[in-house]
Amino acid sequence: MITIYHNPRCSKSRGACELVNERITRSGEPVKIVEYLKDSPSVDDLKALHKMLGGSVRDMIRDNEAPYSDLGLADPALSDERLFEAVAAHPVLLQRPIVVRDGRAVIGRPPENVEALFA
Template sequence: MITVYHNPRCSKSRGACELIDDRLNRSGETVKVIEYLKEPPSIDDLKALHQMLGGSVRDMIRENETPFKELGLADVSLSDDQLYKAIAAHPILLQRPIVVRDGRAVIGRPPENIEVLFK
């Protein structure tokens, strides 16, 4: 199954869904689209995404969103758990789109980043 954490208002997110539908999902795998602003991921979901993405929790955060500034998330002394809680409470902070397939995940910015999951 392919899971896409999606924001339909985001052109990159829409582009990722189109790329999967039009080019990458040749085998017809089930695609689960999660509109994460309507169905925010839990802290456990975020931890699982982070593990699949690798890198820093901060890589999952959109720094240009208002809650980032309001919550003082630029503070490098914040723990991963504090960052997970902030994302869970303010899902607009989550990078988009995030695509998951076969236990791996990528941030689809640009949408072509997703291609690595299909190789």
């Protein structure tokens, strides 16, 4: 199963979906599209994504969105838990798209990053 955390208004997210669609015609894998602005991931979902992505929690966060500055999320003293809670409450903060396959995940910015899941 391939899962795409998707924002249909984002060109990079649409590009990643197209790339996955090209690949699945070869692999036959089912694809689940999660429009995360409508169906917000929980804190537990975000923690699972973070584990698959690796890196810092901040790598998952869009720092150019209004809630980022409004909530003071640039403060380096904030815990990962607080960051997860902020993204769960304000899903616009989640990087997009995130593509998950076989227990691994990548942020599809640029969309070509998704290729790593099929290598």
